[in-house]
Amino acid sequence: MRTAYTADQIRAAERALMAELPHGTLMQRAAAGLAAACADLLGRVYAARVVLLVGGGDNGGDALYAGALLARRGARVGAVLAGSRTHEAGLAAFLDAGGRVTGGEAIEEADLVVDGLVGIGATGALREPYGALAAAAGSAPGLVVAVDVPSGVDAGTGRVEGPAVRATLTVTMGAYKTGLLVDPGAAYAGAVELVDIGLGPYLPEPDAVAQEAADVHALLPRPVAESDKYRRGVLGVAAGSDLFTGAAVLAVGGALRAGAGMVRYAGTSAPVTQVRAHWPEAVVTLLDAPSIEHVGRVQAWVLGPGLGTGDWAHELAAAVLASDVPVLVDADGLTLVARDRDLLRRDAPVLLTPHAGELSRLMGVGRDAIEAARLEHARDAAGELGVTVLLKGSTTVVADGAGPARVNTTGTSWLAAGGTGDVLSGVAGALLAQGLGCFDAASCAAYLHGLAGRLAAAGAPLAAADVAEAVPAAIRAVAGRREPERTPPGRRSFAR
Ligand SMILES: NC(=O)C1=CN([C@@H]2O[C@H](COP(=O)(O)OP(=O)(O)OC[C@H]3O[C@@H](n4cnc5c(N)ncnc54)[C@H](OP(=O)(O)O)[C@@H]3O)[C@@H](O)[C@H]2O)[C@@H](O)CC1
């Protein structure tokens, strides 16, 4: 499990640690880690052209000390001093090592730009000249390493309110910041490398966590000798309609691949025909009324993909939500719930799986505002509705109102394709039926779905059915602790 923190949490931990160490120790540790990461990335330090963007705070100090270390190894290092003040000791060390002060035009010629404009001390959008320098770094031809956090990205939330540095690599000090895990910030951070400065014992409960393969493996149910199909978990799927048959096929497919002992599908004649044709394994009930009376016992339901939003769908949703088992509500189910929140008045658990547009309708908040602060809005919705929320998108986040949120880092933008969300519903539903709680089912499903997406895509377009097909391979990969890496080998970093 990788843990991430807000800027306030990091600052408090740093204060506590600093009180026990000689002045400047932490910055020396940070600068040494930063210089090593830059050297790694450059390959050859001698004669490399390095430009430091130096802000007025300690983030600039980190950059200057690291620049001094690189200069001593033969790099030609220039510093653009952007603040009204500059870290004095850092500048002295830098100049002493042979570094020189330069203008912003040097960015264009640099092999490596080090962004030390602002770190966790920043507030709001970047002011000038920081904004222009951040933009210039973004369009620079060379490599870009951000110190602690890309300047312009809010460390705690990942918000980006103006110009921001787009980094090849972010070298972050002491602990991951939540804003490095969640888009849009995560997209600006590139690969993220952690420098240990000894903060560990001083850190509180994290703000967010990112599961790793071993965490998911430990949670996934496995059949044992006494298992039978009923005891493994039976999932009910109320999805699809005469207009949208594919959603039913994809949700059932995701569920069958994710270990449900049995899947009971309930729907009208067109999706029933399709589900029967695609999945002889599913037990199918043709509904002649919006009721689940004749469907048989299940341990959880998936409700909503392609269901429609008319009276019939509303009555079926009410019937499913009146059951006493966990219900995952997705897609059209979310539209029904947005119209009639009373549907959510139930004792058994509810997992909602909206994308930003669906959450926008549900909560009456603009879609852009949700995209800008995904974690915050998922948390608010979970708290207000008393449910678990899995918010889909470029970063999928899971919140249940209490404790650290979970952020999924396995996805790929190839998953932005019609129907992949229906597969996710099936996978998460199958995990619910197997007895996982909403929070674990949602985060494990997001992890497996993201990994299945990567395996299915392998650098080329995928169709949603391919993702369902790849779910068993994702489960095997998690068991073997193998994950496809997308960051340079040897780095201790998030693969995005
Ligand atoms: N503490 C520690 O133990 C360790 C800390 N470490 C490092 O220190 C960093 C935190 O340093 P920090 O607290 O000095 O803040 P920092 O991020 O440099 O920003 C402050 C400067 O930014 C400016 N500024 C603010 N907002 C702005 C805006 N919107 N647009 C433009 N400017 C803006 C602000 O200007 P002012 O408002 O004062 O005019 C001020 O000059 C941390 O991220 C890590 O890298 C490591 O060495 C490990 C040990």
Ligand SMILES: Nc1ncnc2c1ncn2[C@@H]1O[C@H](COP(=O)(O)OP(=O)(O)O)[C@@H](O)[C@H]1O
């Ligand atoms: N840019 C992206 N990067 C990674 N994953 C994405 C991206 N865009 C969408 N996804 C994922 O693809 C799936 C799309 O689901 P959804 O929006 O419900 O589509 P549909 O309704 O067509 O099934 C979600 O799992 C989401 O997290």
Ligand SMILES: [K+]
């Ligand atoms: K920075």
